[in-house]
Amino acid sequence: MPFESIVGAWVATGLTLFIFSFLYKDNPVFKVAEHLYVGVSVGYTIVKTYDTVIVHLIWKPIVENHEWMLLIPVFIGLLMLTRYVPKASWLSRYAFAFIVGVGSGLAIPRTISSFILKQVEDTIRPLLTLVPGEGVSFTWNLLSPASGVNAIIILIGVCSVLFYFFFSVEHTGPGKAVARTGVFFLMIAFGAAFGYTVMARMSLLIGRLTDLIEFSDASYGRPTLWLLVVTIGLLIVLGRRAQREPPQES
Amino acid sequence: MILLRRQLPLVITLVTGLGMAAQYYVPHPASEGLLTSVTKWLQIIGGFALVLGVTSLFHVHAVKIRRQEAGWGYSVVLYAGMLGTIAVGLWANGKESIDGVMTAFGWVYSYMMVPLQGTMFAILAFFIASAAYRSFRARSREAAVLLAAAVIVMMGRVPLGEYILPLSGDVSQWILNVLNASVRRAILIGVSLGAVALSLKIIFGVERSYLGGGKE
Amino acid sequence: MSFAERMLKIDRRIIFLVIGLCTLLPLLYPVGLPIKVSPEVRGVYEHIESLPERSVLFLSFDFDPASKPELHPQAIALLRHAFKKNLRVIAMTLWVSGTGLADQIMTQVAREMGKENGTDYVFLGWSPGNTAVIINLGQDLYKTFPSDYGGKPTKGLPVLDGVYSLKDITYLVGLGAGNPGVEAWYVFGKDKYRFEMGGGCTGVMAPGLYPLLRSGQINGLIGGLRGAAEYESLIDRKGTAVAGMDAQSATHAAIVLLVIMCNVFYVSLRSQQGRG
Numbered sequence: 001m002p003f004e005s006i007v008g009a010w011v012a013t014g015l016t017l018f019i020f021s022f023l024y025k026d027n028p029v030f031k032v033a034e035h036l037y038v039g040v041s042v043g044y045t046i047v048k049t050y051d052t053v054i055v056h057l058i059w060k061p062i063v064e065n066h067e068w069m070l071l072i073p074v075f076i077g078l079l080m081l082t083r084y085v086p087k088a089s090w091l092s093r094y095a096f097a098f099i100v101g102v103g104s105g106l107a108i109p110r111t112i113s114s115f116i117l118k119q120v121e122d123t124i125r126p127l128l129t130l131v132p133g134e135g136v137s138f139t140w141n142l143l144s145p146a147s148g149v150n151a152i153i154i155l156i157g158v159c160s161v162l163f164y165f166f167f168s169v170e171h172t173g174p175g176k177a178v179a180r181t182g183v184f185f186l187m188i189a190f191g192a193a194f195g196y197t198v199m200a201r202m203s204l205l206i207g208r209l210t211d212l213i214e215f216s217d218a219s220y221g222r223p224t225l226w227l228l229v230v231t232i233g234l235l236i237v238l239g240r241r242a243q244r245e246p247p248q249e250s
Numbered sequence: 251m252i253l254l255r256r257q258l259p260l261v262i263t264l265v266t267g268l269g270m271a272a273q274y275y276v277p278h279p280a281s282e283g284l285l286t287s288v289t290k291w292l293q294i295i296g297g298f299a300l301v302l303g304v305t306s307l308f309h310v311h312a313v314k315i316r317r318q319e320a321g322w323g324y325s326v327v328l329y330a331g332m333l334g335t336i337a338v339g340l341w342a343n344g345k346e347s348i349d350g351v352m353t354a355f356g357w358v359y360s361y362m363m364v365p366l367q368g369t370m371f372a373i374l375a376f377f378i379a380s381a382a383y384r385s386f387r388a389r390s391r392e393a394a395v396l397l398a399a400a401v402i403v404m405m406g407r408v409p410l411g412e413y414i415l416p417l418s419g420d421v422s423q424w425i426l427n428v429l430n431a432s433v434r435r436a437i438l439i440g441v442s443l444g445a446v447a448l449s450l451k452i453i454f455g456v457e458r459s460y461l462g463g464g465k466e
Numbered sequence: 467m468s469f470a471e472r473m474l475k476i477d478r479r480i481i482f483l484v485i486g487l488c489t490l491l492p493l494l495y496p497v498g499l500p501i502k503v504s505p506e507v508r509g510v511y512e513h514i515e516s517l518p519e520r521s522v523l524f525l526s527f528d529f530d531p532a533s534k535p536e537l538h539p540q541a542i543a544l545l546r547h548a549f550k551k552n553l554r555v556i557a558m559t560l561w562v563s564g565t566g567l568a569d570q571i572m573t574q575v576a577r578e579m580g581k582e583n584g585t586d587y588v589f590l591g592w593s594p595g596n597t598a599v600i601i602n603l604g605q606d607l608y609k610t611f612p613s614d615y616g617g618k619p620t621k622g623l624p625v626l627d628g629v630y631s632l633k634d635i636t637y638l639v640g641l642g643a644g645n646p647g648v649e650a651w652y653v654f655g656k657d658k659y660r661f662e663m664g665g666g667c668t669g670v671m672a673p674g675l676y677p678l679l680r681s682g683q684i685n686g687l688i689g690g691l692r693g694a695a696e697y698e699s700l701i702d703r704k705g706t707a708v709a710g711m712d713a714q715s716a717t718h719a720a721i722v723l724l725v726i727m728c729n730v731f732y733v734s735l736r737s738q739q740g741r742g
Contacts, residue, residue: 004352008361015362019369023376023482035324037366039331041563042304044363046336047355048562049304051344053297053594056613073291077298084305090255093461097259098266099295100460102288104449105270106601106654114653114683115442119435122681143420145427145680154680157432158439165440187392189433191399192425193673196690198378198404200536200669202717203691205375205489206710207535208368213493274658286605293595293602293610300562300594345616346566350573359566367531367563375717379485380478383724387732397729401722407692409499410715419502426676435677 001219009215013223016208017231029234123158126151157185260455267453334358399425468738470731481724488720492712501711506679507696509686510664511547513637519552521636522629524661526651527559527568529643533668534567537641539694539707540666541571544639547701549579549586554625556635558590558611560599560646565592569615583616585624591615596646600654604632632659641666641688648675652683666693 018033058074061067080095082088126146129137139147163175164182171179216224270288273281311325338354346356388394405411406422451457467475514523525544529537548555559568572589581587590611593599602610607630613619620626628634638661640651648665656663662685665675669690678684688697691714694707 004357008357012361012365016365016369019366019373022373024479031321031324032327033366034370035328036331036362037370038307039328040335040358040363040366042307043332043335043339044359044566045300045562046304046332047339047344048565048592049297049300049594050340052592053294053300055344057294057297057593061612069287070290070294073294076291077295080295080298080302083302093255093259094262095295095298096460097262099292099299100452101263101266102270102292104263104452105267105273106289106597108267108271108446108449109274110653110657111442111446114657115438116446118681118683119439119677122677123435142424142428145424145431150428153428154432154435157429158436161433161436162440165436183392184395185429185433187395188399188425189430189673191396191401192403192422192430194396194400195403195407195422196669196673198382198400198718198721199407199690199692199714201372201375201378202489202714203536203669203710204368204372204532205485205717206493206691206713207538207706208365208372209489209493209713210535210706210710211365211368213490282605285601286609289595289598289602289605290609292598293593296594296596296598346569347573348616350577356566356570360570363563364531364534364567368534371532372535375489376482376485379717379721379724380481382721383476383481383728384474384478386725386728388729397725401725404718404722408715408718409501409711410719412502413499423504426673427680430673431676431680434674435680438674438677 006220009220010223010227013212013215014227014230016212017224017227021231021235024235027235027238029231029238123155127155156181161185256461259461260458264453264455267449271453331362468735470735470738473731474728474735484720484724485717488716489713492716493709496709496712499712499715501692501695501699501708503696503700504693506687506689507693507700509679510544510639510666510688511686511697511700513662513664513685514544514547514551514553517551517553517636521553522634523548523553523555524632524635524638525555525557526638526640526642527557527564527571528561528640528647529567529668530561530563531567533643535706535710536668536691536694537643537666538567538571539691539705540641540688540697541568542575542705543694543697543701543703543707544641544666544688545571545575546579546703547697549575549581550701552586553636555587556590556625556629557587559592560596560650561643562592562594565615584614584618588620588623588625589615590620597650597654600632600646600651604655604659607631632661635661637662637664639664639666642671643668644671647671648684649678652678656683664688 015033015036018029019037021027022030058070062070062074076095076098079091081092083092126148129148129151137148140149141147142149144150160178160182162182164171164179164186169175212224216222270285273285311328313319314322314325315329335355335358338358342348342353342355344355345353346359347353352360386397386400388397402418403422403425405415406418406420412419448457452460517523525541525548527537527541545555555572557568557572559565569589569591572587575581576583576587583589591614593610595602599610607626608621611620614623632638632655638651638655640648640663642648642651642665648667648671651665652663655661663683664686665678665684666688667675667690669692672687672689672693675684675687675689679687688694691707691710694705695711698705698708
């Protein structure tokens with residue numbers, strides 16, 4: 001096993017156990033790991049931004065390939081940074097105006113096409129097979145999402161939920177029945193979302209414990225076991241120190 | 251001054267917004283060329299936006315260290331982690347591996363960043379279990395429906411649930427593909443309509459909060 | 467305090483311990499229950515299976531280390547399948563903090579399957595701009611990424627032969643943990659550039675992508691660790707996802723039991739208070 005892998009296993013295991021110590025209670029060991037996490041993440045982002053943006057997107061194209069038009073977005077980007085200079089911060093408005101204007105303009109037709117028209121089309125098109133005509137067929141198979149009965153259920157679901165969120169009209173009379181149907185559909189969807197969220201969170205834990213089990217191997221020097229003892233020891237020492245401190249202050 | 255500080259930015263938003271929206275419908279090569287150039291510019295400007303976000307974090311913790319506020323020692327740890335990562339990153343030219351061999355930057359990424367970030371999110375598993383036990387109660391009919399759907403999906407999506415009760419797999423599939431899909435579709439349509447409305451308000455200058463920065 | 471009250475106010479660290487044991491014990495002593503494959507995952511598998519050799523598969527690793535346990539097994543399984551089918555793979559990421567992971571995944575699986583960088587696959591790396599990158603790729607791939615992650619110029623690479631933009635790719639799979647992710651690839655990519663598309667995502671994102679699946683905007687969806695386990699079963703190469711399924715079963719059963727117990731105690735407490 002390479003030396004850097006063994007050292008890495010010890011460091012990774014230690015940091016993992018320090019973060020897990022929060023489950024017992026908030027403690028200095030967790031706080032150190034938490035601040036280290038923020039520091040390392042920000043440092044990584046800074047390095048990547050420098051390498052990709054400054055070197056590959058700005059320096060090389062402008063200085064080496066003479067793409068002078070790219071000086072315009074560089075200038076706009078520098079305007080954005082004036083936000084930190086109180087007297088000149090109004091200049092940053094030009095940068096934000098450009099970004100927001102372009103972003104909104106790009107998003108509008110694409111969102112309408114993808115998320116509105118296409119979704120409405122797919123809600124209504126399956127129903128065309130149900131209208132009496134040539135080769136009409138109505139399938140009752142609940143297990144097939146494309147069947148006739150499911151197409152009707154989807155239509156009812158979409159319309160009732162959309163109506164539920166339409167607060168400009170009072171939900172009384174027939175409207176109340178539609179809104180209540182919408183709520184019923186919403187509760188089922190939220191229940192399904194909760195189920196999947198549980199699955200996702202448990203998967204994250206499974207992933208970390210898999211790594212801890214791998215690092216408990218003798219080839220790494222069993223860091224999981226040794227560092228578990230160290231972490232528990234630290235928690236006991238820090239806990240006792242916290243208990244002793246209040247009498248000393250008085 | 252009002253023209254430069256307030257009206258000109260709004261004009262820029264209007265022109266760029268309408269221009270890029272109209273571009274979608276114009277297949278002419280000049281229009282496509284404009285799209286390519288503008289999106290390239292957005293990539294560069296996006297990089298500067300990252301700088302903005304990072305600078306504010308620098309500032310907050312620098313103040314804490316300077317004033318020696320409570321917990322300033324942790325801010326030193328943060329700075330040490332950040333500067334150490336930047337140093338090894340620049341030394342490795344921003345690469346985690348060169349010709350298949352891991353660099354020091356790659357070591358910091360694999361053995362510090364990955365476990366730290368992974369574990370921070372893994373502890374959520376414990377909190378979701380605790381929260382489910384304490385507050386997931388069928389206080390009303392709606393809550394009972396939510397609870398029943400959650401239990402069916404939780405059991406139907408794992409091998410144990412499908413082994414004990416094969417029907418739970420089929421029912422959870424139906425819930426996801428029909429009931430859940432219809433609700434999510436409605437939410438997607440509603441949210442998209444709202445997003446389009448907000449974008450139009452921004453383009454036409456009705457919504458101006460994005461400008462921020464400086465006095466009128 | 468009655469038994470029901472005491473149970474409802476139990477120290478949460480006991481619940482943490484229960485969850486910890488339910489996760490750890492099945493990982494140490496696996497059972498290996500069978501995994502049924504869903505039509506969503508089969509959709510992605512069958513589409514890749516149908517592609518002729520040297521077709522272009524575009525993979526976007528839009529996740530960071532926080533979502534590694536769910537999306538890393540998906541990525542590995544997809545790459546193994548693609549390389550087994552001798553497809554050309556173009557990979558990139560829209561998430562800056564996922565660049566290292568994506569590079570490591572590509573290198574690891576390519577080495578395992580004997581594939582050559584530049585000829586069989588290319589890792590383009592990361593570029594800022596999120597959706598602007600997608601549009602730029604749809605206009606001109608070489609302008610968006612003049613060089614690959616290792617610094618080699620992309621123009622002239624054998625793997626990119628005949629590929630000038632997203633319009634020339636055969637299939638795209640976005641592995642997304644949030645925004646930008648699968649939805650962004652559809653809205654800013656497939657909507658205009660008309661390539662076929664599938665999705666992989668975390669368990670949290672999965673329910674929200676079913677409308678796109680139902681409408682055919684994506685032709686398959688690999689959801690969470692379960693989806694990764696199904697894909698591993700399909701390619702007959704069991705990995706970390708299948709190994710994690712027993713622990714997943716145990717933790718889900720534990721949560722269901724906890725929720726049922728909580729409701730039993732709650733009903734019992736309410737009836738006691740009603741009688742009192």
